[in-house]
Amino acid sequence: MKRIAILGSTGSIGTQTLDVISHYPDLFAVEGLAGGYNLSLLAEQVNQFKPKKVSVATKSLADELKLMVPSSTRVYYGEEGLLEVAAGTDADYMVSALVGSQGLRPTLAAIEAGKDIGLANKETLVTAGHIVREQVKRRGVKLLPIDSEHSAIFQCLNGESMKNVHKITLTASGGSFRDRTREDLQHVTVEQALQHPNWSMGAKITIDSATMVNKGLEVIEAHWLFQLAYSQIEVLIHPESIIHSLVEFADNSIIAQLGNPDMRVPIQYALTYPERLKTPTASLNLAQIGKLHFREMDYERFPCLKMAFESGLAGGTATTVFNAANEAAVERFLKGEIKFLQIEDIISDALDKHVLVSNPDLEQIMEADAWARVAAKRIN
Template identity: 45%
Template structure:
């Protein structure tokens, strides 16, 4: 019996690589395809997929297609509905849409508890932590470390960041990703979102989680244990590895990714992130610690600000300023249900959009 995959975000970077993984594994098949705006007719015909949807609420698509695994690679808050659908029903969730867990927070955890299914993180860092923690008793864990490449501006003089353009922000030194995620990597907002996601995934307090800059992106994460030992997950930066791990779990099928060549010489450098250069990282941590809908507001404001930057409406440094301003204005009250969560997201978006100059 083939494992049926609902691929949400099928035309993006994660989706394209997931299709490659499915094509190479005879035990996998795509039963549903979804995209934000790109047509799916040609892809559906090529893959023999009957259930397709462009935009909108994806829960009806999931109801109709009855997947074994939902690979949620939708970008942003738009992925919340699909995440909650899978968690509530106990359907295995391969989660690349970190924003949905960040925004939904306790609502997502409650749905996960009720559904009792498997949640497999697809982000390389969280997949790495998951693998390092597998089979380990929670009380043996001391802390975890998420690595960040530092993006394209890690060594750029701070005064030059005022004038950097979109093309420069999208020139990531190690990873190939979509534009929104690539900008988030340049600002380290992605690592802030990943901190919050790790809190919900692994149940660790924020003071037990650390972010370090690791330019080569070979070490994806590291877990420290109470006896002084640490386990790290290493490999060349290639998203096909965590995608394949999630889709073929627990079998760990082969991928075309080359093996790590230690004899060729590896330099593993680590440094603390500069909060002046990356102010969105401490802002995200603060939002996570405050809890409630502050993480939702952080995500919403960042989505609006990044979209404005990509459209040429604001400068690179304005992204963090807009997010900080939004967090100062929202009430951050916990959401008791999805309707209140949607309103919290919308309110933060209105606040951020209101701070933008008219087009």
């Protein structure tokens, strides 16, 4: 039986991970759960899966949760709680499904504790990829991708030698505004931005999909996951989200991974690798779909993706600033403080003002992250 801890259990990936686990109660046991502010859902999860440890965002929520769950479940809160669930349980596998750079420290703690990682928190590798890779190698743990695109690449590479890889292509749906011009984007609303055409995701990731920041973060994550140069990573718009990504080899052969847009497939594969089990998802019917469409990426239309590549090539703290400035800008957009297109302006300004640290340690990364957030809140 595989023992699982989940960071971000009340979010989109977390709830779908628990759904996968619920179909195989003989194979999985939940040791720890960390939610945020959704107390009622977290209490339901605790009462169903009976983890030994659980964490919430604040002390007041923790006090309230203690009255809603069995006394055998220990309740924590804040960053200490995240670290406790990540590294302080008997879990041998930790699913990192937090949104944003808050996932970095607990993921590093889980790696240090010798736990295999199912990674859905792309910001962990974006902000500190060199540190994460070094710790994974030193501790000898597995780092398995959960994002559909990286899972697709991982599956396409099964049994292949990396020296034979020519390039990888990450597919992108194009997000909520893929068919709108930049002129059309001048006055779009938060509600419009949150209407993703294919996937059911949290608010922050849905906005990132519309700006193409999410794909930029995935590009940087792919660089670290598969140890590929940025010149070997491409992005292709694929509106249907049926081909999740593909690999081209030295002989020009291309292997792609296809499936309906349902995150439970890559989640389950990360949990059961190298085995494949039945899933509750629908089978893909290509005849019913009929046609698949593709468009070349327009980096003028989606400047955030261009900035992601540039940040990755710059290296060091540039990717940390790219991510942190975006998190702060998206938060401002969701609150109605700025317009949609100002998100990219804020990221660009923060990158321009940042003094790069080429080979940062964890403290320098956290300093760059904090600086970028302050800067992004001041930029109009």
